[in-house]
Structures are given as structure tokens and as C-alpha cells.
Amino acid sequence: MIDKRTVFEIHRLNNMQFSIRQIAKQLGLDRGTVKKYIEQPDITCQKRPDRVSKLDPFRDLIQQMVNDYPQIKAPVVLQHIRAKGFAGEITIVRYYLRELRQAKKQAFIRFESRPGEQFQIDWGHFGSLTYGKSSRKLYALVVIESHSRVLFVVFTHSQNQATLHQCLIAAFLYFGGTPGELVVDNMVTAVIERVGSMIRFNEAFLDFLRHFGITPKACNVRAPYEKGKVENSIRYIRHNFWPLRKFADLDDVNHQVLAWLDTTANQRLHQTTGEKPVDRFVKDALNPLPDPLPDYRETESLKVYKDFGIRFDANVYTVPPRLVGKTVTLKADSRTVSIHYKEKKVAIHARKWERGLRVDLPAHTEQVRKLRKRILMDRQMMIFMSLGQEAVDYVEKLSDARQPLKKTVAYLLQLQDKYGASSLTYALRKALAHKLYGSEYVENILHQEMTSAVHHRPVALKNEDLNQIRLPQPNLAEYDALALSRRRK
Numbered sequence: 001m002i003d004k005r006t007v008f009e010i011h012r013l014n015n016m017q018f019s020i021r022q023i024a025k026q027l028g029l030d031r032g033t034v035k036k037y038i039e040q041p042d043i044t045c046q047k048r049p050d051r052v053s054k055l056d057p058f059r060d061l062i063q064q065m066v067n068d069y070p071q072i073k074a075p076v077v078l079q080h081i082r083a084k085g086f087a088g089e090i091t092i093v094r095y096y097l098r099e100l101r102q103a104k105k106q107a108f109i110r111f112e113s114r115p116g117e118q119f120q121i122d123w124g125h126f127g128s129l130t131y132g133k134s135s136r137k138l139y140a141l142v143v144i145e146s147h148s149r150v151l152f153v154v155f156t157h158s159q160n161q162a163t164l165h166q167c168l169i170a171a172f173l174y175f176g177g178t179p180g181e182l183v184v185d186n187m188v189t190a191v192i193e194r195v196g197s198m199i200r201f202n203e204a205f206l207d208f209l210r211h212f213g214i215t216p217k218a219c220n221v222r223a224p225y226e227k228g229k230v231e232n233s234i235r236y237i238r239h240n241f242w243p244l245r246k247f248a249d250l251d252d253v254n255h256q257v258l259a260w261l262d263t264t265a266n267q268r269l270h271q272t273t274g275e276k277p278v279d280r281f282v283k284d285a286l287n288p289l290p291d292p293l294p295d296y297r298e299t300e301s302l303k304v305y306k307d308f309g310i311r312f313d314a315n316v317y318t319v320p321p322r323l324v325g326k327t328v329t330l331k332a333d334s335r336t337v338s339i340h341y342k343e344k345k346v347a348i349h350a351r352k353w354e355r356g357l358r359v360d361l362p363a364h365t366e367q368v369r370k371l372r373k374r375i376l377m378d379r380q381m382m383i384f385m386s387l388g389q390e391a392v393d394y395v396e397k398l399s400d401a402r403q404p405l406k407k408t409v410a411y412l413l414q415l416q417d418k419y420g421a422s423s424l425t426y427a428l429r430k431a432l433a434h435k436l437y438g439s440e441y442v443e444n445i446l447h448q449e450m451t452s453a454v455h456h457r458p459v460a461l462k463n464e465d466l467n468q469i470r471l472p473q474p475n476l477a478e479y480d481a482l483a484l485s486r487r488r489k
Contacts, residue, residue, distance in 0.1 A: 133355075
């Protein structure tokens with residue numbers, strides 16, 4: 001005997017054209033029982049005379065146990081109520097637990113949307129892809145147009161906010177328009193918080209949808225059937241697209257899945273509708289896309305380091321050397337990394353998914369080479385290099401170590417004034433031997449091992465340019481050669 005609420009549900013589902021098999025599955029009943037109550041709905045009135053059950057004194061306690069622990073088993077319940085005086089067997093306990101759980105079950109209606117009314121979206125995890133020595137997790141955003149069941153899939157290596165927005169724009173372009181509403185689960189990039197029926201959507205997500213006039217709709221917690229179309233689609237992808245395939249990289253995965261969508265997924269006879277999704281799809285029912293489309297690439301403000309590179313996603317991407325020390329704006333999608341300075345694009349790279357790489361452009365390397373050459377032609381630099389091979393070698397090492405050449409050489413020449421050329425040459429030789437590249441290292445060697453050759457400051461002239469005049473160190477070997485030649489004469 002079942003209660004009137006269950007009988008009501010049987011007839012409600014029957015009026016919605018659910019089959020006896022489907023009703024039985026939804027309500028956890030035998031098919032014969034469902035058929036009997038459809039044919040004789042008033043059978044519930046034929047109640048047996050009320051009689052006392054051994055379980056009656058314990059029903060409230062058992063119901064509390066089920067509320068606290070929904071998956072509690074009959075043997076555990078029996079153990080607790082026997083300690084309180086229950087003298088019956090486990091069968092009646094099992095029947096009552098089944099009755100309680102059936103009362104909690106909710107039958108759901110298969111909701112059929114009008115053309116263009118609704119998209120459902122969800123993420124699926126599909127292992128990882130290997131790039132050299134690195135591995136990246138692989139995700140798929142699955143989008144389905146609820147009326148036609150036309151599918152769109154895009155694979156990514158991230159589920160962050162910017163990636164979600166980029167994937168949705170790719171989906172809108174694929175479908176040729178936008179829906180009236182977007183059904184999502186409780187992903188943090190869409191839903192920040194839920195308190196009962198109150199939903200707090202992610203502000204960035206709402207701002208994104210505002211541009212397209214889309215209304216978000218969040219599923220209830222632990223209610224996957226509310227977006228059952230996309231849930232089933234993810235299973236379909238796992239069993240139909242994914243097996244026995246090999247992929248070189250992210251572009252290869254997306255190329256293959258687009259071909260599969262156009263030749264298989266959207267061309268099959270759908271089990272529920274009995275039609276091909278592509279034939280059932282009504283493009284004109286969608287809302288038109290805005291023109292131009294908003295730019296939702298991943299955006300960051302980054303500092304340019306001395307190696308004329310910026311750090312992004314475990315790699316270094318180069319920019320023109322003139323921007324060292326500046327802050328630039330990076331915009332990235334799954335294929336490219338674009339770098340801007342004061343709203344002007346200064347570099348664009350192919351995005352690399354292997355970690356620990358330096359992604360360089362030949363033009364940037366050539367600019368650095370020319371810049372170094374210009375610096376080496378500077379007069380102060382020529383004077384410093386006239387000190388000998390140690391000075392030449394030290395300038396080269398300073399350049400390799402990305403040290404500021406002009407500033408360092410200017411300070412080393414001041415040390416020459418203070419300690420003398422021979423002492424500076426000795427300090428440079430020792431610094432080279434210990435791989436110490438920088439004016440502070442040379443100054444420390446001189447301070448510890450040498451005596452200052454000059455104990456007073458040179459005369460300071462009013463014209464600052466005259467104070468900067470320096471003469472190259474004379475090569476005494478030339479004088480020796482001249483003296484020897486005169487003696488021979």
C-alpha cells in the first residue's frame with residue numbers, strides 16, 4: 001500500500017506522457033504497482049484496519065537519523081533502536097527506510113525549450129596533454145542549444161574567468177548568435193554564493209553577459225537533471241569522440257573536435273528528438289551578436305625586466321629593449337600573447353604551453369645587439385677598454401650579466417682615479433677569476449687590498465662637461481719600441 005502523495009505523482013507523470021517504466025524508475029516502484037494505480041487510482045481508499053506496529057514508537061527517531069545521515073543503513077538503525085527497546089526484525093526497518101527515502105525523491109519534468117531560448121554549459125575534465133617535460137591539465141567547455149541539441153565543444157588548459165568568457169564567445173560565433181538564458185552549475189566563475197533560493201552571481205560573469213543581453217540561470221545544488229542535456233553531452237563526448245585518439249597539442253584537439261561536431265555529433269539522429277540537431281537548429285531564433293565583439297582575453301599588467309622579458313604563465317616573453325623597467329599590458333588567448341605599451345601593440349608571440357621557456361623574437365635580439373654596439377662606441381667606454389684585455393673582457397661579461405654598462409663603467413673609471421690604473425686592472429683580473437660582475441665587487445677588492453693612490457679630490461670646474469673629460473691610458477710599449485729603434489740608429 002502506498003500513500004496518496006505517491007499516487008498523485010504517478011498520475012501527474014502519466015499525464016505528462018511518461019511511460020510506466022519511466023514512472024517506476026523515478027519513484028522507485030515496481031512497474032506492476034504503477035500500472036495498478038494508473039488503472040485503479042482509488043485503490044488507496046481500501047485501507048486495512050489500523051494496527052499497532054512494533055516500529056511506531058521509534059519512527060520519529062529513525063526519521064531524525066535519516067535527516068542527519070541520509071545514507072544510513074538498516075543494520076545501523078536496528079542496532080540503535082534495539083538499544084532503546086525495539087523487539088522487531090530488520091525487515092520492517094528496511095521497509096520504513098525505503099518509505100522515507102521514496103518520499104524524498106523528486107520526479108522532474110523534461111523541460112523542452114523553444115528555439116534559441118536556452119544554452120546549457122558545463123566543464124568536463126579530460127586528463128592532460130604533454131609538452132616537452134611539462135604537463136597541462138585538459139578541460140572541455142561543452143555548450144548545447146537546448147531545443148535542437150546542437151553541440152559546441154572547446155578544449156582549454158584552464159577554467160579561469162577569462163578562459164570561460166573566451167570559450168563562450170567562441171560558442172556564440174559557432175552558433176551565430178546568443179540565447180535568451182544561459183544555464184550553469186555552481187562553478188565559482190559563475191556563482192559566488194547561494195543561500196537557499198537566493199543566488200549571488202559572479203560580477204565579472206554578469207558584466208560579460210550584460211553585453212549580450214543574456215539572463216543567467218543557476219541549477220540547484222545536487223540537481224544535475226536541471227542541466228541534463230549538457231551532462232548527457234559530456235558523457236557522449238567521452239564515449240564517442242575521446243577514445244582511440246591522439247593529440248599533438250591544444251590546437252590539434254580543437255581542430256579534431258570541430259571536425260567531429262560537424263560530421264558526427266550534430267549530424268546524428270538524436271535519441272530524444274528523433275531528428276538531426278543540425279536540421280532542428282533555428283539560427284534566426286538567436287539574438288544577433290554585438291559588433292564589435294568585446295575583448296575578453298586574459299589581461300595582466302607586467303613589469304619588463306633587465307633581460308627585456310616579462311614573466312607570464314611560467315614562461316618569459318620578450319619585448320623591445322627600450323621598455324626595460326616599464327610596465328606593459330599583456331593580453332593572451334589560447335594561441336597568442338599580445339603585449340601593449342600605452343595602448344600601442346609592441347610585440348606578439350605564439351603562446352607556448354611548455355613551461356620554463358624563453359620566447360624571443362629575432363627583432364628584439366637584433367635591437368639589443370645594436371644597442372650594445374652603440375654603448376661600446378661611447379667615449380668613456382673606449383677609455384675604459386684602453387686599460388687592457390682585462391677591461392675588454394670585463395665589459396663583455398657585464399653585458400652577458402645584463403648589468404648597466406654605462407653606469408658601471410663610469411663608476412669603474414672613478415675607481416681608477418682613486419686607486420690608479422694598475423690597481424684597477426688587478427681588481428678586474430681578480431673579479432673575472434671569481435665571476436664577480438659589477439662595480440661593487442671591484443670596489444670591494446680595491447678597498448681590501450689596495451691603497452688609495454689619490455688622497456685629495458681633483459679640482460672641480462664650474463663647467464660640468466670639463467669635469468667629465470678623460471684621456472685614454474697611454475700604451476708605454478709604444479714608447480719603449482720608439483726608444484729601442486733610436487738606439488739602433
